[in-house]
Amino acid sequence: MIKTAPATTTAARMQTAFSEGRLTWSGLALTVFSILVYLFLYAPIIVLVVFSFTRDEFGVRWTGFTLDWYIRLFNNPRMMGAAWNTLVVATVSTIVSTIIGTLLAMAMERYRFRGRNAMEGLIYLPIVVPEIVMAVALLAFSAIVFDLIKLATGETLRRSLTTVTIGHIAFSISFVVVVVRTSLKNFDRRLEEAAADLGADSWNTFWRITFPLILPGIVGGALLAFTLSLDDFIISLFLSGPGTSLLPVEVYNRVRRAVTPEINAISTLMLILSMALVALSQLLQRRR
Amino acid sequence: MATLQQQQQGRDRIRLALLLTPGLLWLVLFFALPLVIIFVYSFMTNDALGRVVYQPTLDNYITVFTQSLYINAYWRSIWTSVLTTVICLLIGYPLAVFIARSPQQWRMPLLMLILIPFWTNFLVRIYAWQIILANNGIINGFLELIGVGRLPLLNNEGATLIGLIYGELPFMVLPLYAAIDRFDFTLMEAAADLGANKIQAFLRIMLPMTMPGIVAGSVLVFIPTLGQFVVSELLGGAKVDYLGNLIQRLFLRANPINWPLGSAMAVLMMIVLLVLIMLYFRATTEEER
Numbered sequence: 001m002i003k004t005a006p007a008t009t010t011a012a013r014m015q016t017a018f019s020e021g022r023l024t025w026s027g028l029a030l031t032v033f034s035i036l037v038y039l040f041l042y043a044p045i046i047v048l049v050v051f052s053f054t055r056d057e058f059g060v061r062w063t064g065f066t067l068d069w070y071i072r073l074f075n076n077p078r079m080m081g082a083a084w085n086t087l088v089v090a091t092v093s094t095i096v097s098t099i100i101g102t103l104l105a106m107a108m109e110r111y112r113f114r115g116r117n118a119m120e121g122l123i124y125l126p127i128v129v130p131e132i133v134m135a136v137a138l139l140a141f142s143a144i145v146f147d148l149i150k151l152a153t154g155e156t157l158r159r160s161l162t163t164v165t166i167g168h169i170a171f172s173i174s175f176v177v178v179v180v181r182t183s184l185k186n187f188d189r190r191l192e193e194a195a196a197d198l199g200a201d202s203w204n205t206f207w208r209i210t211f212p213l214i215l216p217g218i219v220g221g222a223l224l225a226f227t228l229s230l231d232d233f234i235i236s237l238f239l240s241g242p243g244t245s246l247l248p249v250e251v252y253n254r255v256r257r258a259v260t261p262e263i264n265a266i267s268t269l270m271l272i273l274s275m276a277l278v279a280l281s282q283l284l285q286r287r288r
Numbered sequence: 289m290a291t292l293q294q295q296q297q298g299r300d301r302i303r304l305a306l307l308l309t310p311g312l313l314w315l316v317l318f319f320a321l322p323l324v325i326i327f328v329y330s331f332m333t334n335d336a337l338g339r340v341v342y343q344p345t346l347d348n349y350i351t352v353f354t355q356s357l358y359i360n361a362y363w364r365s366i367w368t369s370v371l372t373t374v375i376c377l378l379i380g381y382p383l384a385v386f387i388a389r390s391p392q393q394w395r396m397p398l399l400m401l402i403l404i405p406f407w408t409n410f411l412v413r414i415y416a417w418q419i420i421l422a423n424n425g426i427i428n429g430f431l432e433l434i435g436v437g438r439l440p441l442l443n444n445e446g447a448t449l450i451g452l453i454y455g456e457l458p459f460m461v462l463p464l465y466a467a468i469d470r471f472d473f474t475l476m477e478a479a480a481d482l483g484a485n486k487i488q489a490f491l492r493i494m495l496p497m498t499m500p501g502i503v504a505g506s507v508l509v510f511i512p513t514l515g516q517f518v519v520s521e522l523l524g525g526a527k528v529d530y531l532g533n534l535i536q537r538l539f540l541r542a543n544p545i546n547w548p549l550g551s552a553m554a555v556l557m558m559i560v561l562l563v564l565i566m567l568y569f570r571a572t573t574e575e576e577r
Contacts, residue, residue, distance in 0.1 A: 030389075031386065033382055033383075033386070034382070034387075037379055037383050037457075038401060040454070041405050041454075041457065041458075042401075043420070044416030044419075044420055044454065045405065045413070047426065048412070048416040058422075058424065060419050060426070061424060061425075099310075100310045100311045101311070103306075103307045103308075103310060104307065104308065106307050107304055107308045107311075111300075111304045111307075119308070119312070122312075122316070122319075122320065123311075123315070126315070126319055128511060129323075130511055130515035130561065131512065132517070132532050132535055132536070132554070133323070133554045133558060134319070134322075134323075136326060136535060136547075136551070137322035137323050137325060137326045138322050139539060140322060140325050140326050140329055140547060141318070141325050166318055167318070169314065169318070170314060170315065173314060173315065177311075231408075231411075233409075233410065233518065234518075237540075238540065248409060248411050252411060252518070255411075255415050255418065256521065256522070259418055259419060259422065267409070267416070270408075270409050270412055271412065274407045274409065275404055275408075278407045282400065
């Protein structure tokens with residue numbers, strides 16, 4: 001069969017494909033397959049949410065509705081403390097990594113300098129180094145620093161929320177740089193030139209022109225940093241000290257012992273928080 | 289005029305320094321330097337109390353290369369990571385095609401549905417499988433109902449693999465979608481018009497043109513899988529040791545802990561990763577020619 005005109009739109013392509021009888025079976029198979037994959041992706045999440053309301057004490061069977069596990073959760077000082085720690089670490093880590101990352105993105109996008117390629121490597125390396133390597137490296141590093149501090153001042157320091165936060169910032173910076181650089185790349189620099197022509201100094205130009213225009217990128221980077229910190233388990237496990245537990249570490253310690261519906265409940269709450277963050281980031285992107 | 293220009297240059301240099309310094313300091317101090325430290329540690333000795341003794345040795349590397357516990361962990365982790373990556377690719381590619389070929393108004397929602405698990409806590413998503421696969425969980429309940437009886441679904445390597453595929457699939461789909469979305473599907477029709485069958489058209493047109501997405505997705509899946517220890521602990525029942533399990537134990541829980549040996553394992557893992565990724569890049573770019 002000879003085609004006279006190239007099909008341009010998806011609808012037109014699909015129509016010709018259907019009339020030629022090409023798309024039906026393979027297309028149907030692809031659709032069914034994809035639905036199954038989506039089911040595979042969502043079944044565990046749905047199960048988790050549903051079983052946070054079950055009366056079953058192991059949380060793996062449906063034996064009736066209850067809110068007990070949520071009530072117990074909110075009355076569990078250990079869990080609530082861990083949740084609070086997690087939010088504090090995520091907030092501090094987000095603020096610091098967003099500032100540092102945005103500055104780095106500006107430097108990388110706007111300046112040519114010696115050692116720029118090495119800097120590029122240093123920025124992207126944390127993304128490709130397995131997290132467990134980064135975690136043990138930071139653990140070893142903190143031990144050495146603590147030893148040195150003890151030698152110098154006699155003060156004994158322990159791993160704490162501070163060490164965790166430092167680690168979270170170290171891996172978040174790279175992701176912030178990636179996101180902010182994208183918005184700097186799409187930026188029309190003539191706007192800055194225009195501002196300069198109209199007599200604005202560089203300080204004014206930045207705050208009045210550049211910053212508002214790249215703000216969606218900065219917020220996107222911040223949201224990513226926040227989620228990364230909330231979700232992080234490996235670095236949190238290695239760098240948190242005794243008595244300063246974080247939510248994922250607490251969940252891990254309890255899951256290793258036994259499955260309880262209380263864990264289902266806290267997992268459900270973490271899930272809702274993640275979804276809210278995705279929704280927020282999508283909303284911001286749409287406004288852009 | 290020259291002085292004005294010099295002034296401007298000087299100001300630019302100060303500005304650049306202000307932009308660069310915080311990030312450079314942080315990354316050198318809290319990322320690069322710690323990596324150097326475990327590299328150095330990997331050549332040090334451990335005493336009976338688990339303290340690092342600054343006495344150079346190659347023993348750690350010899351131990352890793354000669355004791356089957358460690359060698360097996362490397363093979364198991366590499367093999368499992370390859371398997372996870374390949375299966376994620378086989379599931380993710382058709383799914384990404386499906387999303388990219390969907391009507392315009394459906395694409396964003398379908399992609400969002402991939403993003404939500406991607407942003408959701410990995411630990412929580414893995415834990416969910418414990419509920420599903422548990423001895424008295426829903427699958428076994430169903431199997432009992434239809435008369436098959438309960439099966440030991442949890443605490444084996446199959447469960448580990450399912451968890452890994454489930455956990456990493458979003459990381460495969462997103463870059464694949466980005467590549468396939470850019471692909472012009474009319475090229476497939478052109479190939480068909482020129483006499484190529486579907487398989488030929490796929491292998492010679494679509495596969496090479498979407499290769500960047502395949503490479504990016506594979507690397508994103510392979511790296512965390514190689515060092516994982518959570519999945520094999522929560523779903524595999526910690527019956528066999530993967531690289532991550534051994535490293536975690538040597539650093540945190542062993543009696544005595546052995547940081548030099550753990551460091552050697554971590555350094556070797558990085559080397560394995562680098563070599564494999566380089567080989568992979570070479571293989572995939574050659575295919576393009």
